[in-house]
Amino acid sequence: MSSEPILTLTNVAKSFGGLQVLSDVNFELKPGEILGLVGPNGSGKTSVINLISGVHQPEAGSIRFDGAEIQRLTPHARVKLGINRSFQVPKCFISMSVRENIEVAAHFSGHNADIPAILDDIGLTGMEATPAASLTANQQKMLDLGRALATGPKLLLVDEIGAGLNPAELTGIADLLKRIAARGISMIVVEHLMEFLNKLTSRVIVLSAGKIIFEGSLEDASHDPEVVTAFFGGAA
Amino acid sequence: SAPSVIKIGTLYAGSGNFAVASQAQYKGLQFWAKRVNAEGGVYVKAFNKKIPVKIVAYDDQSSTSTATTLYNQLITQDKVDLVVSDFGSVLTSVAIPLAKEHKMLLIDPTGSSAGFFKEKTDYLADVSIPSSAVWPMPLAKFLEQEHIKKIGIIYGSNDFDGSQADTLKAEFKKIGVTPVFDHAVPTGERNYTVLLHSAAAAHPQALIELGYLPNDVAFLKSLKSSGLHFPFVFTIFPGQFKQLMEKNVGADALKYTYSYPAPPMIKYEKVNLGMNTDQFVTAWGKTHKGAEPNFVNAGGYNAGILMAKAMGTSPKFTQLGMHQALLDMSGKITTVVGAYKLSPTGAQLGQRLPIAQFQPQKDGSLKTVVVYPDSHKTGNAIYPSPAG
Amino acid sequence: MRESWFKRARAGLITAAVLALVFSLAPNVYNNSSLLFMMMTYIVLSQGLNLLYGFTGYLPFGYVGFFGTGAYATALLVMKLHLPIGLAIAAGPIASMIVALVLGPLLRLSGAYFSIANLAASQILFIVIGNPNLQDITGGPYGVKIDEVYNPTASYAAMVVLVVVVTLIATFFRRSRFGQGLKAMADDPVSAEMSAIPVVRMRLLAWLTSAAVAGLAGALYAWNLSVFYPDAVFTLEISVFAIVFALFGGVGTVLGPIIGAGLLYALYNAIGISEPQYFQLIYGVLIVGLVMFLPEGILSLLTRRGINVF
Amino acid sequence: MQALLEYAIVGGVLYGIFFGLVAVGLNLIFGVMRIINLAHGEFVILGGFGAYWVSHSLGLNPLWGLPLAALGAVVIGFPLYYAVVPGLQRSRDPEMLSFILFFGLAQIIDAIISLGFGPDQRSLPDEALGGGTISVLGQAFPDSWWVAAGVSVLAILGLWLYLTRTRLGFATRAIMANRDEAYATGISVDKVSAIAFIIGLALAGAAGVFVPYLQGSVGPGIGNSLTTTSFAILIIGSLGNPVGTLFGGLVFGVGSMLMQTFYASWSDLVPYVLLVVIVLVRPQGLFGKAVRHA
C-alpha cells in the first residue's frame, strides 16, 4: 500500500445563502486510515461529507481523490471512483425491499457485490424481502451503509451512524467498521460518541463553526481547551 | 325496399366552447323533424312515399376527438341515412375525411371554413351559412360605399374569425385601404379594455371586432364600461343572437352597433322552400313556449328542409343521388335563411348577410335597421354614431 | 439469482400479443374503428405517461404538448414538403424529442412545480403553433389538412403496432435494472446518485422516451384524422384523460394504464352513446365514485390481496 | 405611447390583483391538503352564477354574491371535505388521487351548471357596481374593476392576516409544512384543514362574483382555463403564500396587458412564459423557501 494520501482537501470553503459553513478546510487521509470528524452540532461535519461525496460543490479549494481532482465530478462518477457515504438522516429507497436497495447500488456501480455478506454485515439477514419503509430509523441507517458497501468503495464516509444506538449495538457497529477498514477501505467517521470513536481510531479532526480547530489524537483533543469548550463542554 | 324510418345522424355539444350554438342548431333540426313527422314523414322519391324521420344524436362535448368516434358510430353502427355535422368548422372538420372514406354525404349546416372547399367532392354540402371566404363581402362593400377608410380590426385567432379578417383585408387592399389597427387576439380573450384603448389611439373611423359569441359579449361590455367612443363599431353575433346579446350586454351597449342581421331579424318573405321568416317565427314560438328563434335555429331547420327536398327529388335514395339533387337545386331556391347556392366543392355561396345597425328608439328599444345592400335596405345608417 | 431475459419479459410479451390480437380482430366485431383507434391512442398515451410518472415520479401535466408536436411535425412535413407519410411519421417522435430536450431543464423542478411548468410549456407550444402570425409556417389557426394521405386502415394498423411497442417498452421499464434505477431515483435522487445511478442522464432518457411515445402517437393520430385544428391535438383534455386513465389503472405497472385507459375510455363512450343527455354528469359521478371506493386504482383489487401485479 | 403604457400598467395591476383572488383559494387548498383541485375553475364559475342568480332572480346587488359564496362554500365544502379528503389522505398518493377525483367533480359541477342554467353566458349590469369610471394617472377604468381589485386585496390581505396572525391560520401553515408533525403538536388537523378547504372554496366563489365584470360574462365552459391560469399564478408566486399569489397575479396581469397592448395575439403566452422562466430561475417560486436535501 502506498502512503500517498488517498484524499486531500485543500482550502475548501462553502457557504449557504451568505452563511459561511466551511472555510479553509485542509486535511489528508491515508489509504486504510480511519479519521474521526467531530465538532458541535452545526459545525459543518455533514457539509464536509457532502462536498467530498459531491452532493454539494465547494466554492473554493480542491478535493483530490486517488491522485485526481474530483470536485467537478458528479456524485455518481465519484461513486464509481470509489467514494461512498451513509446519511445522517437515512435515505433509503423506501418503495423497495431491503434486497433491492442493495442490488440497485451493486448493479449501477458495476461492483460484483456479495449481497448475503453485506446483509449479514448490516444485520438485516432474513429481512431481504422487508420493504425499506417498514424498517426503524436505525435499520434504515444500516441499510444505507449496506447500499454504500455494495458499490465497493475505497473511501467510506460515515455520518453519525451510532446516534440512537445502545452501547451493545455501538460495539457491534464499531466492530463492523473495523472489519470494513481491515479490507483496506479508508474511512471518515463523523460521530459524537467518544467511546465509540475511541474504538475505531486515534486520529481526529475537530470542526467548530466551519473551521478546523484541532487535528491530532483523540486523547490530546480531550485536553485541548478550545475543543473542550466547543465540543465536550463541562462533561469532558 | 323502403326503410320504415329515415335515420338522420348528428352530434351536438352538451358542454364546452360550442355548446350554445351547437344546441341551437340541434334544436332547429329537431324542430324540422317534428314538423315533417307530424305530416307523416318526409317524401322520398325513390320509394315514392312518405317515411318518418328519426334523429340519432350524440353529445360530443365540443371535443373533436369525441366527435370523431361519434361520427364514426353514426355511420358504422347506427348506419344512418344522412349525417348532419355539428355546429361550426372545428366540429365539422373531423367529419369530412370520415364521410369521404365511408362515401357518406356530409350535410354541413355551419362549418364554413374556406379550407374545406378547396377541391371538388361529392360528399360535402355547406347548406346554411356562407363560406367564410364570402361572408364579409357585404361589410367591405358597405364601408367602401360610406367612404370609411380608417379601419381598425380585432379578430380571434381561429379559422372562423381569421378567414373573415383575411377576406376583409383582401377586399380593402383592392381599394387601397390598409387597416390603421389590426390585431389578432387569442380565441379565449375575454378582456378587451386595454386593447380598446390601443385601438382608440389609432383613431379609426370604424372598429370591427370579429370573434365568437363570448368575445363579442366581452368586447361590447368592455367598450361600454371603458367610456370610449368609436364612430362605427361592428361585431358579428348581435345580428344572430340579438335577444341573448341584449340580455347579456344591455341595449345601451348595443346601440348604433352594426352587425350582420340574420333571419329572423331580416325577413325573407318570398321563399320557395319551407316556411318564410314570419311563418318560421310563429311556428317556432308555438312549439317553444313563445320563444323567438335565432339564426342558428333557422340554420338547423334549413338543413332539414334541404335534405327533405333532396330526398324528394333524387330518383335514387343514395348518397350520390342526394348530393346531385342538392347541386341541382343550387341557384333556384330561397329559404328562410336566404338564397341557396352550392358550389361543386361544397361551399355555400348564397345567403349573403346584409349589414344592419341597431338604432335606439324613443321608447329605449333597439330597432334593427338594414342599411346595406339596397335590396334589403330599411333605413339609413347613422354615421358617425352620436357619443354618450 | 436473476431470472433469464425471456422469463422477465414473458408477461410483457403475452400482454403485447393479447393486445395485438384484440385490436386486430376487434374491427370485425365492432366496426367503429375511430373508437377503437382512440382507445389505442389513449392506451399508448397513458402508458407513455406511465413511463415517466410511474417510474420517475414526474407527472407531466402538459404531456399533450408532445402529442401535438408529433401530430404537427407529421402533418406539416406532408403538407409543406410532401414527404411520404412513413418518413413524416418518423419525424413525429423526433420532433417531440427535440422539444423534450429543449424542455430538459424543467426536470430540475420537483413535484407540482414540474407538473405545472410542463403544462405551461404545452400551452406555449399550442399558442405558438396556432398563432396567426405563423400562418405561413404552421397553418396557424387554420389548422392542417392532409387528406391526400388519409388512410384509416393503415393508420389503424400502425397504431396497433405502436400499442405493442409501448407495451414492450413498459415491460422493459418494469422488469429491467434500468427501471429499478428509475424507481430508486424517484424515491431519493441523492441516494440514487450514491448508488452510482447517473440520475440526470437516466431521467432525461425516460423523459425522451416518454416524449417520443407521445410524439409517435400524435403522428399516427394526425394521419388518422388528416384534417384538424391546433386545438384538436393540443387540448389539455388529452393530458387530463391520459393522467386520469393511467392513475386509475395503477401507475408503475404495465397493466395498469392499459386497463385504466381501456376501461374508462370504453365507459366514456358507452355513456356518451347510451345516455348522451346526462353524459358529463354520469361520467363525473362515476369517476368520483370509483376513486372513493377504489382509491388505489383498479389493480389495487389485486395488490391488496398480496398479488404482485405486472 | 406613454399613455398606452400607463393604461396597460394600471389595467394590468387591477386585472392582476383580481387574478390573485382567483388563484388564492387554489393555493390554500393545494398547500394545506396537497389536493390538486381540478374543479377550482368550476367553483369560481359557481360564484359567478350565484351572483347572477342573486341579481336576476332576487333583484339584489350582485355583491350579495359574496356572502352567498361564503355560505355556499360552507354548505358544499363541509360535507365535501369529510366525504373525500380524509379518505384521500389515507391513500398512498393523495396528491395524484385528488387529481382524478376532482377531475370527476369538475365534470359533475359543469354538468349541473349546464343543466341548471343552460350553456350560454350570463353577464351582470355595470350599474350595480357604480357604472362610472375612476381614473388613476389619468387612466380611466370602470368602477367594477376597482371594486373587484379592492375586494380582492381585502380578501387576500384577510387571508394573509388569518394565516399569520391567528392561531388557526398558524396551525394551517404548520399543516402545510409537515402534516405528521402537526398532529404530533396537538393541532386538530382535520378541523383546521376543513376550515382551510371551505375558505379556499369561498375565495374561489368570491372571485367568481367579479368574473362577469372582468371577463364580460360567465359561462359553464371557462372553468378549465381559469384552473390552469390559477395554477400558473400560484406557482409563480410559490405554494402556500397568499401574498406570493397576489404578486403572481400582478406579474400575470401586468404582463398580459402590456403584451396585449403591443403584441395582442401573443398575450396568451404571458402567464406560461413567465411561469417557466421564473421557476427555472427560482425553482421554489418567487416567495418560496428552499430546504436542504442531505
Place this chain on the structure above:
Amino acid sequence: MSALLEVDKVEAGYGAVQVLWGCDMVVNKGETVLLLGVNGAGKTTLLRTLVGLQPCRGGTIRLAGEDVTGLGPDARIRRGMAYMSELGVFPTLSIAENLRLGAYGSSNAEARTRAEAMYEMFPALAPKRRHAAGSLSGGQRKMLGLAKALMSGAEMIFMDEPSSGLAPVFVSQVIETLKGVIGGGTSLLIAEQNIAFLELADRGYLMDHGKMAVSGTRAELESSDAVRRAYFGVGAEG
C-alpha cells in the same frame, strides 16, 4: 404518588404487521421513566400510540384517570401530553415559528417567555430564529425538536431519543435542562439509548419484541441481567 399515565395491554401495528403485543406501563406524577430496548423493539411505536399518532388496536390508555384511548392526538395534547418525535420539525417554518407551535395551546406571552428560555438553553438556535428549520443541521433539528416539546409546558412529555446526534457538550446541557423540568413536576417518558440518561430516571422499562420484558427502579434495571444483555451486550463493560 398517583399514576398519571396508565397503559393497559396496548396493541398496535402497521397494516398487517403487529408491533406492540399487550404493553402495560405506569408513569406517576412527576416521575421520569426510561424506555429501553434494542433497535426495532417498538419504543417509537409505543410512544406514537400513547400520544395518538398510531391507532390503538387493543387495550386502554388513561391520562390522570381519564380514558383517552379513543381520542385523537389533538385532544390528548390538550389534556396535557406532549411528544418529541425522532426527527420532526416544520421545515418551511422558521425556528421561532416552530417554537411557537410547540406551545400551541398557550398564550402568546407565555410562549414568548418560554421561547426565550429555550434560546438560552440552546444558544445555537438563537441566531437562526428567523431561518427555515429545514436548513438546520441534524443535531440542530434535534435541539429544535426538544425545545419544541419543552415549549408545551405539558404535564406528561414523551421523548424519542432526545440526545441522539447531539455533541457531548449539548448532551450534558440537555440532561441539566431536563433535571430542571423534572424539578418542576413534569412527568417524562424517555426512549433513550444514552446511558447518561439513567441518572435522570426513577424507573424504567425494557421492551423486547413489542412486549415489556423487564420493569423496575433504576437500581433494579442496572442490575438486571436482561437489561445488561440487551443494553450492554453479553460480557460487555458495565
